[in-house]
Amino acid sequence: MDQPRFLAAVPALAVSDERRAVAFLQDALGFVEFQHEGRGLGILRRDQVELHVWVADGSAPGAERRLAGSVSCRIEVTCVDELHRHCHELGVVHPNAGLSDKPWGTREFAVLDPDHNLITLYERIAPA
Template sequence: MVDQPRFLAAVPALPVSDERRAVAFLTDALGMQELRHEGRGIGFLHRDQVQLQLWVPDGSAPGAERYLAGTASCRLEVTGIDELYRHCLALGVVHPNAPLRDQPWGMREFAILDPDHNLITLYQRPTPS
């Protein structure tokens, strides 16, 4: 019997104009830690089981056009969303149209914008009754 392929993880890759600025932002706003700095406009961060990759589109090839910085979004599942929201609100990074709220699809979520305006939505699953 052949094992069927399974998807085991996803690592969002956010295009940014300044990788070091984005690392500093994500460290402050979300408590992420840098895993690796490639020194070529590529960086990897993590917190707990979540990883993010940052990359600077340099215009060197199709798919790496400079205008891509700030055009991405991703969703990160968290726990303790109320505390994280208060922290991000105090930093002034909560998206003006995405405050913390319970969504009709069952998630409790809010969103932040990184310095390039990539949208990062943080969500928490409902607690089972």
Template sequence: MDQSKSQFRTGVPVLPSPDVKQAVEFYRDTLGFEIAFLSEEPYAIVKRDDVCIHLWQCSDPELPTQCGCRIVVKGIDELYQEYEPLGVVHPNAPLEETSWGSKEFAISDGDKNLITFEENVSKEE
């Protein structure tokens, strides 16, 4: 397959939440995101630095337990130091270096969506 000259630059996670307004408060008050958009539907966008996460209202409270995303960051050690004392780091995903050249950890948001933060630490970039 021939690839065009286009280049993928970033992805935007869209995560389910049974209570979008409560989820927005968690992202703002606990994770340090800003509210970029909040509608009556309800639908929201939260933003931290260059990353936006969209949140949509779902009727199934179990759906978020099956969803997640990965966010590439710079300064993973500092982010871990920020989040670890808050009790949001997933018990099975503490900060660690991987065999594929990243350092990462995961959290569960207030709805149990799994968010993995990663930083490339390999010598090759």
């Protein structure tokens, strides 16, 4: 019998203002919003990556306001150097997470969205 396999994951970032978050993701990272229902949820896509932003507004358990800005995700990309140049020009690169090669085989950097959620962008590199 076949075993279940995980095929995709969709990061969902808690934000204080989904329109502001959507604008950031469009301008800084080139995502395109493809669904907005006007209820504090934005769904965006770029290439094969889908990303959701939702408003942590205190309206229900699990949606506490303190959650906005407390999440992170990692997104695998190509041409990470070019993406880093673009984000650096916009001034959104995390001050402690500039572009660097990591011992676990990635070249990566991170950006902070307007709520300070951490989005790490990485490219796999050949081991030394």
